[in-house]
Amino acid sequence: MLIAVALIVLALLGTPLFAIIAASALLGFYHNEIDLMVVAIEFYRLADMSILLAIPLFTFAGFLLSESQAPARLMRLTQALLGWLPGGLAMVSLTACALLTAFTGASGVTIVALGALLYPALIKAGYRENFSLGLVTTSGSLGLLFAPSLPLILFGVIAQQMSVGRPFTIDELFLAGVMPGLLMLVMLSGWSYWHNRDIGLTRFTVNEAWQALRESRWELPLPFIVLGGIYSGYFAVSEAAAVTTVYVLIVEVLIHREISLSQLPAVMRSAMVMVGGILVILGVSLASTNVMIDADVPGRLFEFVHDHISSRLTFLIALNVFLLILGMMLDIFAALVIMIPLLLPIAVGYGVDPVHLGIIFLANMQIGYFTPPVGMNLFIASYRFQRPLLQLYQATLPFFFILLLAVLIITYWPALTLGLPSWLEASRS
Amino acid sequence: MCRRLINGLRRLEDGILALVLAAMILLAIGQVVLRNVWGAGLDWADPLLRILVLWIALLGAMAATRDNNHISIDVLSKYLPPFLKIPAQLISHWFTAIICALLAWQGARLTLMDYQDATTAFASVPVWICQLIIPFGFGIMSLRFVLHGLSVLLNREAP
Amino acid sequence: QMLKIATASPDGTVWMEKMREAADEIKRRTNGRVTFRFYPGGIMGNDASVMRKINVNQLQGGIIPGGGLKDIYPDSQVYSLPLIFRSFDEVDYVRSRMDDLIVKGLEQNGFISFGLSEGGFAYLMSDKPVSRVEDLKGQKIWIPEGDYISRSAFQTIGVSPISLPLTDVMTALQTGLINTVASSPMGAIALQWHARVKFVTDEPLAYLYGTMIVQARAFSRLRPDDQRIVRDVIGAVYKEFNSINRRDNAEALRVLRNQGIQFVATDENDRKNWQAMLEDTKSKMEREGILSQSIIETLRRHLNDFRQGSVH
Ligand code: NA
Ligand code: NA
Numbered sequence: 001m002l003i004a005v006a007l008i009v010l011a012l013l014g015t016p017l018f019a020i021i022a023a024s025a026l027l028g029f030y031h032n033e034i035d036l037m038v039v040a041i042e043f044y045r046l047a048d049m050s051i052l053l054a055i056p057l058f059t060f061a062g063f064l065l066s067e068s069q070a071p072a073r074l075m076r077l078t079q080a081l082l083g084w085l086p087g088g089l090a091m092v093s094l095t096a097c098a099l100l101t102a103f104t105g106a107s108g109v110t111i112v113a114l115g116a117l118l119y120p121a122l123i124k125a126g127y128r129e130n131f132s133l134g135l136v137t138t139s140g141s142l143g144l145l146f147a148p149s150l151p152l153i154l155f156g157v158i159a160q161q162m163s164v165g166r167p168f169t170i171d172e173l174f175l176a177g178v179m180p181g182l183l184m185l186v187m188l189s190g191w192s193y194w195h196n197r198d199i200g201l202t203r204f205t206v207n208e209a210w211q212a213l214r215e216s217r218w219e220l221p222l223p224f225i226v227l228g229g230i231y232s233g234y235f236a237v238s239e240a241a242a243v244t245t246v247y248v249l250i251v252e253v254l255i256h257r258e259i260s261l262s263q264l265p266a267v268m269r270s271a272m273v274m275v276g277g278i279l280v281i282l283g284v285s286l287a288s289t290n291v292m293i294d295a296d297v298p299g300r301l302f303e304f305v306h307d308h309i310s311s312r313l314t315f316l317i318a319l320n321v322f323l324l325i326l327g328m329m330l331d332i333f334a335a336l337v338i339m340i341p342l343l344l345p346i347a348v349g350y351g352v353d354p355v356h357l358g359i360i361f362l363a364n365m366q367i368g369y370f371t372p373p374v375g376m377n378l379f380i381a382s383y384r385f386q387r388p389l390l391q392l393y394q395a396t397l398p399f400f401f402i403l404l405l406a407v408l409i410i411t412y413w414p415a416l417t418l419g420l421p422s423w424l425e426a427s428r429s
Numbered sequence: 430m431c432r433r434l435i436n437g438l439r440r441l442e443d444g445i446l447a448l449v450l451a452a453m454i455l456l457a458i459g460q461v462v463l464r465n466v467w468g469a470g471l472d473w474a475d476p477l478l479r480i481l482v483l484w485i486a487l488l489g490a491m492a493a494t495r496d497n498n499h500i501s502i503d504v505l506s507k508y509l510p511p512f513l514k515i516p517a518q519l520i521s522h523w524f525t526a527i528i529c530a531l532l533a534w535q536g537a538r539l540t541l542m543d544y545q546d547a548t549t550a551f552a553s554v555p556v557w558i559c560q561l562i563i564p565f566g567f568g569i570m571s572l573r574f575v576l577h578g579l580s581v582l583l584n585r586e587a588p
Numbered sequence: 589q590m591l592k593i594a595t596a597s598p599d600g601t602v603w604m605e606k607m608r609e610a611a612d613e614i615k616r617r618t619n620g621r622v623t624f625r626f627y628p629g630g631i632m633g634n635d636a637s638v639m640r641k642i643n644v645n646q647l648q649g650g651i652i653p654g655g656g657l658k659d660i661y662p663d664s665q666v667y668s669l670p671l672i673f674r675s676f677d678e679v680d681y682v683r684s685r686m687d688d689l690i691v692k693g694l695e696q697n698g699f700i701s702f703g704l705s706e707g708g709f710a711y712l713m714s715d716k717p718v719s720r721v722e723d724l725k726g727q728k729i730w731i732p733e734g735d736y737i738s739r740s741a742f743q744t745i746g747v748s749p750i751s752l753p754l755t756d757v758m759t760a761l762q763t764g765l766i767n768t769v770a771s772s773p774m775g776a777i778a779l780q781w782h783a784r785v786k787f788v789t790d791e792p793l794a795y796l797y798g799t800m801i802v803q804a805r806a807f808s809r810l811r812p813d814d815q816r817i818v819r820d821v822i823g824a825v826y827k828e829f830n831s832i833n834r835r836d837n838a839e840a841l842r843v844l845r846n847q848g849i850q851f852v853a854t855d856e857n858d859r860k861n862w863q864a865m866l867e868d869t870k871s872k873m874e875r876e877g878i879l880s881q882s883i884i885e886t887l888r889r890h891l892n893d894f895r896q897g898s899v900h
Pocket of ligand 1: 326
C-alpha cells in the first residue's frame with residue numbers, strides 16, 4: 001500500500017510512466033517470489049506481435065504528413081467544398097482534424113499542426129473567439145476512432161493478448177469505429193451550424209474547388225489506400241501501413257519536395273521518439289499485466305465488482321464516470337495498457353462485447369483530453385494560443401456536453417458500433 | 430575532444446535509428462510487392478520485421494531518454510514551489526535510472542539463457558542476438574538518466 | 589503445492605472444462621496438497637515464451653503441441669511427419685506401441701508427460717482443388733510458427749510456406765496473404781477458417797497431437813502417492829481427450845461436407861505422387877539430425893507390421 005502511494009507520487013512528479021509500470025511489475029514479481037527475469041521475457045514478447053509493425057510505420061507517415069504542407073492543402077480543400085455552409089469553416093476544421101488525428105493519434109500534434117492554421121482562419125471568418133478556441137481544442141482529439149489511429153490498434157493488441165471474450169480482428173475494430181466517429185462529427189457539425197447560422201459564408205466556386213482538388217490530388221488517395229485497402233480485405237493492417245508510408249514518402253519527398261532528403265533522418269528520429277515512448281510502455285505493461293494474471297487479479301476483481309454492481313446498465317454508467325476521470329488524468333496509451341487488462345474481463349463478464357468496450361473506452365478518452373481541470377489538450381491549447389486556462393474551460397464546455405451525449409449514445413446503443421462490422425462480415429461470406 | 434566524441438556517438442545512434450527504420454520500411458514494402466507479384470514473400474522477412482519492431486522500440490526509447498521526452502503524467506510538478514522542483518526532478522531521474530538498470534540486468538540474464546539454450550529465431554539467427562538490444566538499450570537509458578540527474582544537481586536547472 | 593500450467597487453448601472449451609474437473613479431483617484426493625492453476629488462451633505467450641517461463645519456474649508446465657517440444661526432445665515430433673499415417677487404425681496401432689517411448693524420452697529430458705492426446709488429422713484446405721503435389725505450386729500455404737517439419741515438407745516440393753502466429757491466420761485468409769491452410773476439421777470450424785476455403789483434399793496430410801508436460805524438478809517435490817494420483821487422473825483425462833477429439837473431428841468433417849465445401853478425392857497415382865514428399869522429408873529430417881534414425885526406423889517397422897497384417 002505504502003509502495004503504491006510512493007509510486008503514484010513519483011508518477012505525479014513526472015517520472016516516466018514506463019519506469020513506474022516497470023517498477024510495479026518488478027515489485028509484483030518480487031513479492032510473489034517469481035524470477036524477475038520474467039519482466040524481460042515479457043518485454044521480449046514485443047517481438048511476437050506482428051501487428052505492432054503498423055505502429056512505427058503509420059507514425060512515421062503521420063509525422064511526414066504533418067511536417068509537409070499537406071495540412072494546409074487539406075484545409076484549403078475542405079474549405080472549398082464546405083465553406084459555403086453556415087458554420088462551414090467549423091465543419092472544415094472538424095473534418096480536417098479528424099483525418100489528421102487518425103494518422104497522428106491525438107498526441108497534441110493536431111492542435112500544433114492544424115490549430116495554427118485553423119484558429120486564425122476561424123477568427124478572420126468572423127467566428128467568436130470562444131467558439132473558435134473550443135473548436136480547435138476539441139478537434140485535437142477528434143478522429144481517435146478512425147483507422148488507422150494508434151490507440152485503436154493498441155487496444156486491439158492488448159485485448160487479443162488477453163484473449164478474453166469473443167475473438168476479433170483489428171480490421172473489425174477499424175470498422176467498428178466508423179459510425180461512432182461519424183456520430184461525433186455529425187453532432188459537432190450540427191452544433192457549429194446552429195451556433196453560427198449567421199456567419200462564415202464563403203461562396204462556393206467551382207474554380208476554387210477544382211484548384212483545391214488539383215492541389216491535393218496526391219494526398220486524396222490516402223484514406224482510400226488505408227481504409228479501402230483494409231476494409232476491403234485487400235491489405236493486412238501492417239501491409240497497409242507499409243504501402244501508406246512509402247506512398248507518403250514518395251508524395252512529400254519526391255513529388256511535392258516539401259521535405260528534403262536531408263531532413264528525413266530528423267523526421268524519422270522525432271517519429272521514433274514517440275514510437276519508442278509508446279512501445280517501451282507497452283513492453284513493460286506486458287510484464288505488469290502478467291503479474292496480475294499470474295495472481296488471477298482480473299478474476300478476483302470481477303468478483304468484487306460483481307458483488308457491488310448487479311446490472312449491466314449500472315456497470316456501464318460507472319464505467320463512463322470512471323473512464324472520464326481516467327481520461328482526464330492519464331495519457332491515453334498508459335490508460336490503455338494499465339486499464340484494459342483489468343477492465344476487459346469485467347466488461348465481458350457483464351456481457352459487453354470486447355469491440356464495443358474498445359470504442360467506449362476510446363470515446364471516453366477522447367473527451368478526457370479536454371475535460372477540465374487537467375485534460376492535456378487544454379494545457380496545449382492554452383500554451384499554443386496564449387489564452388488563460390479558465391477561458392479554455394469555458395470555451396470547451398458546450399463541446400464537452402455534446403461529445404458527452406455522443407459517448408452516452410455510443411455506450412448504450414451497441415448496434416451503432418457493432419452493426420457495420422457484422423453487416424460487412426455477413427455480406428462478405 | 431570529449432565533446433566531439435559524444436557528438437559523434439550521438440550521430441551514430443541517430444544514424445542507426447534511421448537505418449533500422451529505413452530497413453523496416455524497405456523490407457515491409459518488399460514483402461507486399463513480392464506477395465502480390467510472385468505470390469510468396471521471403472520466409473525470414475516477417476520474423477525479422479518483428480525483431481526490428483523490438484529494436485525500434487528500444488532505439489526510440491533511447492532517443493526519447495536523450496531528449497528527456499518520455500510519456501509521463503507530470504501534473505504535480507507544475508505546482509511545486511521552486512525549491513522543491515530540483516529534488517523532485519533528481520528523485521524522478523535517479524529512480525528511473527535504477528529501474529532501467531534492473532531491466533538491463535534482467536535482459537542480460539534472458540540473453541544469456543537463450544545463448545546457453547542455443548535457440549534460433551529465424552533462418553539460423555540465434556535468439557540471443559535479437560535480445561541483445563534489451564540489456565544494451567536499457568543500459569544506455571540508465572546511464573542517461575543518471576546524467577540527467579547529475580545535470581539537474583550541477584546546473585541547478587532543468588536540462 | 590501449486591502447479592501452474594499454460595495452454596494456447598481458449599477458456600470455456602471442453603478441454604479446459606475437463607482439465608479443471610481433473611484439477612478439482614486431484615485437489616480432493618490429495619487433500620489439497622496438489623492444486624493446479626491454468627492460464628488458457630495463450631495468455632502466457634507463445635510456446636517459446638512458455639518454455640522460458642518454465643525454465644525460470646514461473647510456470648511448472650504447459651499443454652504443448654507436438655512441434656513445440658522439439659527443443660526438449662526432438663524425436664517427440666516423429667508422428668508429425670507428413671502423410672505417415674493413412675488411417676486412424678494405423679495411428680492406434682503405432683501409438684499403442686510408441687507413445688511410451690516418447691513419454692520416456694521427455695522424462696529423460698526433464699519433463700513429465702501424462703500421455704499424448706490426439707488433435708486429429710490435418711487436411712489441406714484451399715481456395716483451389718488440390719489433388720496432386722503440383723497443385724500446391726503457387727498456392728500461399730500457412731504453417732504454424734516453429735513447425736519445422738511442415739516447413740521442410742513443403743520445401744522438399746519447392747513451395748515455401750508462410751508462417752504466421754495463429755491469431756493472424758483469419759486476417760491473412762481474408763486478405764489473400766494465404767489461401768491454403770492445413771488444419772484439423774475441428775480446428776478449422778472453431779477458428780472459422782472453413783468460411784474462407786472452398787476445397788478440402790480428402791487425404792490426411794499430417795497427424796496432430798499434443799501433451800501436457802510438467803517440469804520433472806517440480807513434480808519430484810510431490811509425495812510419491814500424490815504423484816501417482818496426478819498421473820492417474822491426468823492420464824485418464826488425456827485418454828478421454830483422445831476419444832472426444834476423434835468423435836468431434838468426425839462430426840466436424842460431416843459439418844464441412846454439409847456446408848458445401850468440396851472434398852477433392854485423390855486416386856492411386858496422386859497418392860504415389862504425395863508419397864515422394866514423405867520420403868524426401870524423412871531423409872531430410874534424418875540428415876539434419878532433427879529426428880533420429882532409430883525413431884524413424886521404429887515407426888516404419890510398426891507401420892510395416894500393421895500394413896502386412898491387415899492389408900493383403
Ligand atoms: Na488523457
Ligand atoms: Na498493464
